[in-house]
Amino acid sequence: xxxxxxxxxxxxxxxxxxxxxxxxxxxxxxxxxxxxxxxxxxxxxxxxxxxxxxxxxxxxxxxxxxxxxxxxxxxxxxxxxxxxxxxxxxxxxxxxxxxxxxxxxxxxxxxxxxxxxxxxxxxxxxxxxxxxxxxxxxxxxxxxxxxxxxxxxxxxxxxxxxxxxxxxxxxxxxxxxxxxxxxxxxxxxxxxxxxxxxxxxxxxxxxxxxxxxxxxxxxxxxxxxxxxxxxxxxxxxxxxxxxxxxxxxxxxxxxxxxxxxxxxxxxxxxxxxxxxxxxxxxxxxxxxxxxxxxxxxxxxxxxxxxxxxxxxxxxxxxxxxxxxxxxxxxxxxxxxxxxxxxxxxxxxxxxxxxxxxxxxxxxxxxxxxxxxxxxxxxxxxxxxxxxxxxxxxxxxxxxxxxxxxxxxxxxxxxxxxxxxxxxxxxxxxxxxxxxxxxxxxxxxxxxxxxxxxxxxxxxxxxxxxxxxxxxxxxxxxxxxxxxxxxxxxxxxx
Numbered sequence: 125x126x127x128x129x130x131x132x133x134x135x136x137x138x139x140x141x142x143x144x145x146x147x148x149x150x151x152x153x154x155x156x157x158x159x160x161x162x163x164x165x166x167x168x169x170x171x172x173x174x175x176x177x178x179x180x181x182x183x184x185x186x187x188x189x190x191x192x193x194x195x196x197x198x199x200x201x202x203x204x205x206x207x208x209x210x211x212x213x214x215x216x217x218x219x220x221x222x223x224x225x226x227x228x229x230x231x232x233x234x235x236x237x238x239x240x241x242x243x244x245x246x247x248x249x250x251x252x253x254x255x256x257x258x259x260x261x262x263x264x265x266x267x268x269x270x271x272x273x274x275x276x277x278x279x280x281x282x283x284x285x286x287x288x289x290x291x292x293x294x295x296x297x298x299x300x301x302x303x304x305x306x307x308x309x310x311x312x313x314x315x316x317x318x319x320x321x322x323x324x325x326x327x328x329x330x331x332x333x334x335x336x337x338x339x340x341x342x343x344x345x346x347x348x349x350x351x352x353x354x355x356x357x358x359x360x361x362x363x364x365x366x367x368x369x370x371x372x373x374x375x376x377x378x379x380x381x382x383x384x385x386x387x388x389x390x391x392x393x394x395x396x397x398x399x400x401x402x403x404x405x406x407x408x409x410x411x412x413x414x415x416x417x418x419x420x421x422x423x424x425x426x427x428x429x430x431x432x433x434x435x436x437x438x439x440x441x442x443x444x445x446x447x448x449x450x451x452x453x454x455x456x457x458x459x460x461x462x463x464x465x466x467x468x469x470x471x472x473x474x475x476x477x478x479x480x481x482x483x484x485x486x487x488x489x490x491x492x493x494x495x496x497x498x499x500x501x502x503x504x505x506x507x508x509x510x511x512x513x514x515x516x517x518x519x520x521x522x523x524x525x526x527x528x529x530x531x532x533x534x535x536x537x538x539x540x541x542x543x544x545x546x547x548x549x550x551x552x553x554x555x556x557x558x559x560x561x562x563x564x565x566x567x568x569x570x571x572x573x574x575x576x577x578x579x580x581x582x583x584x585x586x587x588x589x590x591x592x593x594x595x596x597x598x599x600x601x602x603x604x605x606x607x608x609x610x611x612x613x614x615x616x617x
Contacts, residue, residue: 132160132490133180137198138187139168143336146404147189149271153475154185156272158483167198174202178209183486188218192230206234212489216240218267221300221399224362225254232256238489240265240482242356242401251360251397263485266424267355268404269478270468274411279345282415282457286324288450289314289417290347292340293329298385299370301358301394305382306419306438310351313440314417321447327351341412348456350409352418352433359390360397366390402426410467413460417446426473432463 138151154162163181167173167190178184184206191197192215198206206213215236220227220243231239232254238261243251245264252262291314293307311329318325326347335343344350359366369389374380386394402423409416416433429435436446449455467473 132182132486134160134162134183134185134486135176135178135181136162136164136185136187137167137173137190138164139189139197140164140166141168142189145337145340146268146271146408149273149475150268150404151187151189153269153479154482157476157479160483160486167202169196171199174199174205178205181211183212183214183490184209185214186216186234186236188216192234193223193226203230203234209235212237212486212493214238214240214486214489216265218242220251221357221359222361222367223364224251224360226364228252228254228257231260236260237493238263238485240485242267243397243399247397251399261485261489263481265481266426266473266478267401268407269473269475270407270411272475274341274408275468275474277341277412279412282348282413282453282460285346285348287326287347288323289318289325289327289349289351290343290414291325291327291351292334292343293351294331294334295329297367297370298374298382299359299361299367299390299393301366301390302386303354303356303358303398303400306353309438310353310419310436314351314436314443317440317443321444323447323450341408344409344412344414347414348453349415349417349434349450351436352403352406352409352416354400354419354421354423355403356399356401358395358398358400359393360399361393366393369393407467407473410460410463413464415450415456415460416463417450426467427463432459432466434459 134154136151136154140148140151142148151164155164162185165173165176186192186198186206192203213234213236215231215234215238217227217239220241239252239257240263241248241251243264248262248264252260291311293311295308296304298305308329311327315325315327318327326343361367366389370385373385373389377384380388400422406416406418406423406427410427410432416427417436418433419438420429420435427433434446434449436442471477
């Protein structure tokens with residue numbers, strides 16, 4: 125298959141305001157490493173995305189940070205608009221062990237062509253056996269990758285770290301099965317034995333102790349080793365029956381242990397389809413040269429016991445051996461350096477490698493869509509950057525927050541640097557020429573600040589005072605057309 129002559133313009137629906145650093149890295153990688161132009165729009169609790177002219181894009185992608193089931197993430201109007209889009213549609217999905225049939229129905233209704241999943245390749249067709257997804261291409265991918273920023277981050281050597289073992293986990297619902305409880309099991313087991321062996325540990329599974337951003341990275345860098353388990357679930361709850369059974373049992377016995385609930389109502393669902401994967405946080409630990417002490421597992425075939433991590437048996441029978449290895453700084457340094465070389469420096473699990481695969485699948489999907497529908501493989505309406513600016517204006521209206529507005533300005537500057545093919549001063553003068561004769565910028569700013577948070581309400585208030593001008597602005601933003609009478613002025617600026 126030949127490569128496309130020019131980059132595609134892809135609308136990526138993603139929650140880029142999320143607190144998790146690995147999620148933000150995942151979203152930013154599309155713009156950083158892809159050969160195509162990805163335009164991020166956040167539909168979570170914001171209605172401006174409904175106003176976008178999808179005809180400006182060659183493809184639509186839905187990020188795993190956006191759950192298509194709920195109106196808070198994707199409104200019903202936006203779902204209808206996505207379904208009508210004739211071009212290729214891609215869905216990235218994670219934590220997919222619940223609501224499987226409901227999500228399959230929505231994916232089919234949206235007309236998704238390609239599904240990126242964390243399910244083992246051998247189990248993909250079985251996991252998504254819904255008849256309406258028979259023609260959907262299913263691609264197995266990883267939950268994350270090595271961040272470029274972490275790969276070059278300066279970190280202390282093992283001998284300079286004072287904490288022996290660090291860990292932050294969380295309590296997960298019982299209905300997710302035995303695998304999900306490993307996070308609690310490894311934390312409580314090591315905590316119970318740490319004092320006996322004189323280990324300095326910082327371990328918690330409480331939600332209040334979770335860390336994000338720089339605090340999390342500093343935490344990882346302060347420890348010689350971090351605990352780890354496979355992510356995912358050992359119950360594939362396609363129809364919600366396992367969750368309902370566990371909830372019903374806990375309503376009458378709220379203090380029941382996992383073992384009790386499991387033996388009573390969950391054992392029949394256990395292991396039907398194992399959904400196990402390597403957590404993105406393990407990539408962070410590897411990049412920061414922190415040793416891994418983990419329960420044995422598959423880990424997507426990326427790391428091997430004794431070569432890349434110290435295996436800890438689930439019955440803790442080899443805990444003395446683990447302690448002995450943790451006390452040998454030379455052994456630990458050799459372990460983390462070898463793991464860093466195999467996983468990070470090899471670049472097999474980098475953002476660049478991930479996007480190379482995404483680009484390949486995207487281009488194949490575009491070709492297939494063109495052959496199937498007879499549609500052009502690229503659309504590319506309007507000058508580069510002009511529609512991006514309209515998207516930024518809509519975001520600013522919707523956010524009504526100085527912090528978010530500053531973020532959009534930084535994003536626009538980045539896009540300007542990316543698209544150097546147009547004359548920036550001329551474009552700025554053209555935008556002012558479009559807006560100023562029709563709507564006072566000062567009046568627009570005052571009304572926007574006074575309005576409530578949703579863009580629809582902001583424009584409703586504008587219509588109540590200067591109806592024709594607000595409608596003109598909405599038409600200009602949605603269709604990408606300059607208001608009548610301003611095109612000549614812009615072209616002559």
